[in-house]
Amino acid sequence: MADVGEEPRETGLPHPLGEPHAARARAEEPFAARGHRGELRAGIALGKGRQHGLLVAAAEQLDLPGPNELAEQVDEPRAPTFDPVEQGPREVNGGLNRRVGAEHLEHRSVAAVARVLEHRVEVAEGLVKVQGEDQPRACHAAGDRRRIGVGFPDVTMRLSAWLFGLVLACGLGHAASSRADEPDRSEAEGDGKRDDAERTPATAEDDEARPAKAKRRDVVPDASPAEPAERSSPVPAPPATAPATSPVPITAAALPPVAPGPEHRGAFHFGSYGRVAIASDGTGRPARESDIVAYGSRLDTTNYVELELRREDRWEKVGIDTRIISTLAIANSIFHFDGKFDSQIAVRNLYIEASGVGTKGVSVWAGSRMYRGDDIYLLNFWPLDNLNTLGAGVRYEAPTRTVAQVHMGFGQPDSPFYKQRASRPAPLNQFGAATIDLLDRQRWIGSARLEQGFRLGDKAGMKVVGYGEGHRLPAGERESAREGVFEAVPAETGFVVGGQVGAWTGERNTHLNLFVRYASGLAAYGEFTTPGGLGVDRTTSGARELQVALGGNWEGGPLAVMLGGYFRSFRNASPALDAGDVDEGIAIVRPQVWFTDWVGLGVEGSYQVQHRGALVTPEDGGEPRPLVATMPRFGVLPFVSPAGRGSFSRPMIWLIYTIGLRDAGARALYPVDDPYNTRATEHFLGAGAEWWFGSTSYGGGL
Amino acid sequence: MIGRTWQRGARAVLGMLGLLTTGCMSFDGLDEPVALQANVADWRDQVIYQILVDRFANGDTSNDFNIDTTSQARWHGGDWAGLEAKLPYLQELGVTAVWISPVYKNVDTDANVDGYHGYWPQDFTQTNLHYGDLMALRRMVREAHERGIAVIIDVVTNHVGQLFFYDINLNGHPDESVRGSGEQSDVLHINEYDPDFDPRGIQSETSLGEAGPAPIIFTHDPASNHLPPMPAVLQRPEMYNRRGRTVNFEEPDQLLHGDFPGGLKDLDTTRCEVKQAMVESYARWVELTDVDGFRIDTIKHVDREFWRYFAQKIRQRLARKGKTNFFMFGEAFDGRPDLVGAYTKSELPAAEQLSRENECVEDSLGITGDQLDGVFHFPQYYQVIRDVFRDGMSTDRIETLWADRAKHYGTTANELGTGLAPIKTLVNFIDNHDVPRFLFEGDVDGLRLALLFVMTEDGLPCIYYGTEQEFRGGNDPANREDLWLSGYATTGSTFRYTQALARLRQRHAALRRGDQKVVWASNRTGSEQDAGIFAFERSGGDAGSSYALVVLNASGAHPSSPVFNGAPMKVGVAPGTVLVDVLGNKGAPSGTKYTVSGSGTLVIELPPKSGALLIPESQK
Numbered sequence A: 001m002a003d004v005g006e007e008p009r010e011t012g013l014p015h016p017l018g019e020p021h022a023a024r025a026r027a028e029e030p031f032a033a034r035g036h037r038g039e040l041r042a043g044i045a046l047g048k049g050r051q052h053g054l055l056v057a058a059a060e061q062l063d064l065p066g067p068n069e070l071a072e073q074v075d076e077p078r079a080p081t082f083d084p085v086e087q088g089p090r091e092v093n094g095g096l097n098r099r100v101g102a103e104h105l106e107h108r109s110v111a112a113v114a115r116v117l118e119h120r121v122e123v124a125e126g127l128v129k130v131q132g133e134d135q136p137r138a139c140h141a142a143g144d145r146r147r148i149g150v151g152f153p154d155v156t157m158r159l160s161a162w163l164f165g166l167v168l169a170c171g172l173g174h175a176a177s178s179r180a181d182e183p184d185r186s187e188a189e190g191d192g193k194r195d196d197a198e199r200t201p202a203t204a205e206d207d208e209a210r211p212a213k214a215k216r217r218d219v220v221p222d223a224s225p226a227e228p229a230e231r232s233s234p235v236p237a238p239p240a241t242a243p244a245t246s247p248v249p250i251t252a253a254a255l256p257p258v259a260p261g262p263e264h265r266g267a268f269h270f271g272s273y274g275r276v277a278i279a280s281d282g283t284g285r286p287a288r289e290s291d292i293v294a295y296g297s298r299l300d301t302t303n304y305v306e307l308e309l310r311r312e313d314r315w316e317k318v319g320i321d322t323r324i325i326s327t328l329a330i331a332n333s334i335f336h337f338d339g340k341f342d343s344q345i346a347v348r349n350l351y352i353e354a355s356g357v358g359t360k361g362v363s364v365w366a367g368s369r370m371y372r373g374d375d376i377y378l379l380n381f382w383p384l385d386n387l388n389t390l391g392a393g394v395r396y397e398a399p400t401r402t403v404a405q406v407h408m409g410f411g412q413p414d415s416p417f418y419k420q421r422a423s424r425p426a427p428l429n430q431f432g433a434a435t436i437d438l439l440d441r442q443r444w445i446g447s448a449r450l451e452q453g454f455r456l457g458d459k460a461g462m463k464v465v466g467y468g469e470g471h472r473l474p475a476g477e478r479e480s481a482r483e484g485v486f487e488a489v490p491a492e493t494g495f496v497v498g499g500q501v502g503a504w505t506g507e508r509n510t511h512l513n514l515f516v517r518y519a520s521g522l523a524a525y526g527e528f529t530t531p532g533g534l535g536v537d538r539t540t541s542g543a544r545e546l547q548v549a550l551g552g553n554w555e556g557g558p559l560a561v562m563l564g565g566y567f568r569s570f571r572n573a574s575p576a577l578d579a580g581d582v583d584e585g586i587a588i589v590r591p592q593v594w595f596t597d598w599v600g601l602g603v604e605g606s607y608q609v610q611h612r613g614a615l616v617t618p619e620d621g622g623e624p625r626p627l628v629a630t631m632p633r634f635g636v637l638p639f640v641s642p643a644g645r646g647s648f649s650r651p652m653i654w655l656i657y658t659i660g661l662r663d664a665g666a667r668a669l670y671p672v673d674d675p676y677n678t679r680a681t682e683h684f685l686g687a688g689a690e691w692w693f694g695s696t697s698y699g700g701g702l
Numbered sequence B: 001m002i003g004r005t006w007q008r009g010a011r012a013v014l015g016m017l018g019l020l021t022t023g024c025m026s027f028d029g030l031d032e033p034v035a036l037q038a039n040v041a042d043w044r045d046q047v048i049y050q051i052l053v054d055r056f057a058n059g060d061t062s063n064d065f066n067i068d069t070t071s072q073a074r075w076h077g078g079d080w081a082g083l084e085a086k087l088p089y090l091q092e093l094g095v096t097a098v099w100i101s102p103v104y105k106n107v108d109t110d111a112n113v114d115g116y117h118g119y120w121p122q123d124f125t126q127t128n129l130h131y132g133d134l135m136a137l138r139r140m141v142r143e144a145h146e147r148g149i150a151v152i153i154d155v156v157t158n159h160v161g162q163l164f165f166y167d168i169n170l171n172g173h174p175d176e177s178v179r180g181s182g183e184q185s186d187v188l189h190i191n192e193y194d195p196d197f198d199p200r201g202i203q204s205e206t207s208l209g210e211a212g213p214a215p216i217i218f219t220h221d222p223a224s225n226h227l228p229p230m231p232a233v234l235q236r237p238e239m240y241n242r243r244g245r246t247v248n249f250e251e252p253d254q255l256l257h258g259d260f261p262g263g264l265k266d267l268d269t270t271r272c273e274v275k276q277a278m279v280e281s282y283a284r285w286v287e288l289t290d291v292d293g294f295r296i297d298t299i300k301h302v303d304r305e306f307w308r309y310f311a312q313k314i315r316q317r318l319a320r321k322g323k324t325n326f327f328m329f330g331e332a333f334d335g336r337p338d339l340v341g342a343y344t345k346s347e348l349p350a351a352e353q354l355s356r357e358n359e360c361v362e363d364s365l366g367i368t369g370d371q372l373d374g375v376f377h378f379p380q381y382y383q384v385i386r387d388v389f390r391d392g393m394s395t396d397r398i399e400t401l402w403a404d405r406a407k408h409y410g411t412t413a414n415e416l417g418t419g420l421a422p423i424k425t426l427v428n429f430i431d432n433h434d435v436p437r438f439l440f441e442g443d444v445d446g447l448r449l450a451l452l453f454v455m456t457e458d459g460l461p462c463i464y465y466g467t468e469q470e471f472r473g474g475n476d477p478a479n480r481e482d483l484w485l486s487g488y489a490t491t492g493s494t495f496r497y498t499q500a501l502a503r504l505r506q507r508h509a510a511l512r513r514g515d516q517k518v519v520w521a522s523n524r525t526g527s528e529q530d531a532g533i534f535a536f537e538r539s540g541g542d543a544g545s546s547y548a549l550v551v552l553n554a555s556g557a558h559p560s561s562p563v564f565n566g567a568p569m570k571v572g573v574a575p576g577t578v579l580v581d582v583l584g585n586k587g588a589p590s591g592t593k594y595t596v597s598g599s600g601t602l603v604i605e606l607p608p609k610s611g612a613l614l615i616p617e618s619q620k
Helices: A041-051 A101-118 A120-126 A135-140 A154-167 B002-022 B080-085 B087-093 B134-146 B252-257 B272-289 B304-320 B337-341 B351-358 B378-390 B396-403 B444-456 B493-507
Strands: A264-280 A304-315 A320-331 A344-355 A362-372 A386-398 A402-411 A419-425 A433-440 A443-456 A460-473 A476-479 A486-489 A492-504 A511-521 A544-556 A559-571 A582-594 A599-616 A625-640 A652-661 A681-693 B048-050 B097-100 B104-106 B121-127 B150-155 B164-166 B176-179 B188-191 B203-206 B209-213 B216-218 B293-296 B327-330 B427-429 B460-464 B515-521 B533-539 B547-553 B567-570 B578-581 B593-595 B610-616
Touching: A320 A362, A386 A443, A419 A476, A433 A476, A460 A511, A599 B134, B080 B087, B080 B097, B080 B134, B087 B493, B097 B293, B121 B134, B121 B272, B134 B150, B134 B272, B150 B272, B272 B304, B304 B327, B304 B351, B337 B378, B378 B396, B378 B427, B378 B444, B396 B515, B427 B444, B444 B460, B444 B493, B444 B547, B444 B610, B515 B567
Parallel strands: B048 B097, B048 B460, B097 B150, B150 B293, B293 B327, B427 B460
Antiparallel strands: A264 A304, A264 A681, A304 A320, A320 A344, A344 A362, A362 A386, A386 A402, A402 A443, A419 A433, A443 A460, A460 A492, A476 A486, A492 A511, A511 A544, A544 A559, A559 A582, A582 A599, A599 A625, A625 A652, A652 A681, B104 B121, B164 B216, B176 B188, B203 B209, B515 B533, B533 B547, B547 B610, B578 B593, B578 B610
16 A cells, blocks of 8 residues: 555656646646556546647646645626726725725626616526627727827728738638727736636646636726727626726625615626637647647647536625635546547535625635736736635625635645555455545645725826645554554645735736745645655655745736746755755746727747756766756747736737747656657647636626 | 736746756765775675675665565565665674665566565666666775775676477467376476476477577567666677576586576576676676675676676776776586686687687787685685584684685786785685575684684675674575574674674784684584684785784583594784684683693683684784
């Protein structure tokens, strides 16, 4: 039977069946003991991952929530605050752009109720309001889009659009001039927060480990209307206040005034985040994710979709608003590619939140949820707080732009590190055998977050966040390889401390965030990871991880530039430097230009580096040297964004071409005979799409 | 303000890029090329301690892959990190050199038995990750050197692991089949992994008869590391003898060319490619780690020409890089001193043979007669340790054995070797991983007598790990216990006895470098006064004026004295010299004095199974 600490551990080095980097949970571990007795799960998962045709990646690349999943949108009223009679500034950092919370909530509630009332027939008939059908307009109709404000002649843009249309082979069809100007949808949260429940699991075990994408919040209309919005079809005018994205509880004050009526009002909502892609490496093989760091470019991430069904109610008698959120996530495989009905499904959200409990500004929740802060979109990375938790929490938002929240939850990854089952004779002299849990311990995680916002001028703002976590795993006992011989399993503890400073201009989605996070002990490993590289005392004591990350976005006119980067240093609990210890990082930038309101071109450049605590013999047979792997990548992505301009405008359909240059160290991360081991240049040519709407995880909750 | 924000952001990005490029990982110099040097001044001064790495100390749980400490034939988790952590234990014991398990990658497991011992090579170019990576090995060696402990690595040149099968039935699948009913036809058991020896080479056969040499097929199972060997030259079938398993070790062809039992495939060590590959592989390990010697496995199963080539080319290559005084000694598991000693003599082969051997030489240095610097004194193990100290047989066999050493072992130092004749660097041992521990059938008194013997006689003592903890395991794998079960206790009587012997050896040059002379041996084992007595002097040689007299009573029946027919033992020191027993025994405490008579004799009586180490009082 497995011994504690000897379970298959995901190695950050290329798994024979998967990709070299995984989320944090994998990156730290030495070569996975895949051959460990009876432990085939990870191998199977990875094998399945490799069979995925579209974007082949290891199972850990499944975009499952990892340590850095999407922002905890659900907690923050994201709706911009603006006067009902004029367009307010876009919500760059929704939480802090709000005015007094109550006002914001009122506006938001108005919007919500307005839609409910507007579509009550549909709701009554169909029960579910498919928000996405009208959300873009509902959320942003009141707003207007800022046209290109940098002096480009209109004729030049039209000519460019026609030329681009000729180049594109996908038959764009209608002339650009017939498209309505849509308000910019990008959520100016200052963090590019997107509730991206997609996951790229770090480890084969850690199917939930990958950070989700940032939440996309519904974009707040511009403060300065430039042109009247054109719509392809008339829709009810939304309230002047764009509804907050997911986390804002509904309050009575936010609902439109109605005649005294039922003590209870409610509505169903539907939202989604998704991405799908198909690509080739130019040699006939499906393209694979080729990043060598844990959080690399997301241009080649795997297919993923979240389907959210949400019920929101207002309980007049007690003055409490509730919402029930359920989110199903579906990852590879895609039936139309491999003919198999075997997509992986997970429940990403399943919780209830009640707002206005006791006093205004206080909300409580319980259930299973993605519980996270701000992300770096380009990297699919939540650097500070990103938990996938089954627990409960409390949040308080003060009128002073102070938000405090605490939570606690439990988890039990599917690993012998947490659970050991054994067979015993059935009781009472019965036939057969019974299965018992000898070791059965769950990991407690508690978190606290304190955020303070500051307004800078009319639109701009900044926030400072302090964050911490505590982790604990109780001691236990497990049976050794010999039945009846037991051994003690020590308790584990860990903590996280970190902070964030964010700033935004209030103009579109221009923002910048700086994150710092330090984790120690058990917390240094991913929440779903089986810790490896244990210390001599067979505990995680001594493991540590430091992350410094930067993410931001600038938009002006037809241009947008997204940037991101991080440095991560992980040391496992084993005292000596070894292959499980890693320093890595990436710098990435993606400028984009919109030739028209709905078509544009992006390019992306990144440089990623990984150092391992291991020596490798170079190809020329010389002296062994520390493993240093580098890979610059460059990509081009022409796109169509029907929702208009903006880094976070979705839906978006694109073509992608990237070229990566893998040096000897990067090639050494892969097994012999793996194409990534033999070739230095990697091409990725494909097409894909991404969307989000109406999701509490991805902006635009209402 | 926004502009400043962006400037700060850009600086942060650039700073991170800088960190990305340079990293902040400290390798503590372990990533630097190793500087080779001679870490041992004189191998006669060393006390060797044999370590099975998997069973010595577990210092890194991250490499505890597939361990099962409840089964002796499985991986237990010991590693170089653990060894490094326990170097103070070895220092306290008095060890000055460690001989460790092979460092390269093995077949991980075969037929439910693990390659924990290291004698199933698969990849000669990579470390055995169960023990650690290259940095862990370098770190351990460096730490050992800083503590004045030399490191000797075990090497295998005779065979590789169970890496291929003989496709006898030409179906491309490894089969184990049984033919015949045993009634009307003989039962014939054919095992394609390990068929019996055939001097022609293993033949394929079908129901119609033989079909020529059976092709060999390398297996490919990464999970158990049954993979084609590395370096790649060893993946060519002609590098192997392919004659099947040795069934008669007395038959020379089988001895040299048969597969070792257990399916270990025999290399054709007459081929230049094999010689060169072995030199390249093992010299490389020295260059990567600065280890100080080789213990060579199964030397009697390898052609002599290989040893001439291997030993000479290793010395030449290492000497060019600053590594001198590199000690290579081999294991010939045999009680015949002429056979064992043959690998230490410098004897040129016949001209035709020499010419053929020189075809493998790629530099200008032709082959000479030099071979190994030493061998395990297996004849002594059988005739002395087993027969005398364990079983109480007469001690005159020791004298005979020693007297014949000059006949059988090399008496001239090898060029670029240790500077010592192999006869002076025989490796004396009590037990090892291939034989039952002494205490399996012997007693503690006999063990201590054996320890006194090997620690004071001419040659290098080699202590098998766990001896100091009175481990009692029988044959393999029972004799490969986990040392951590002892708690590394340093207060036990045998630990302290061994420690005392090591210190005395270091203190008295006679015990390390003195010539050796037997002053009493007896063919009597009954009630005679000198039954079981054996005494020898160490003096002269390179020991200066240092002198030591060792007196042993191997009789388990009664006290004995080196006296026969009234004639006591004559010793080599001057009359009137006061000799002090620096060890003590059951009959007399440490410090007991004995005075050499005017006639140059010494009278001493020893309890059963005890000994005395007498040093001149002026040198104590």
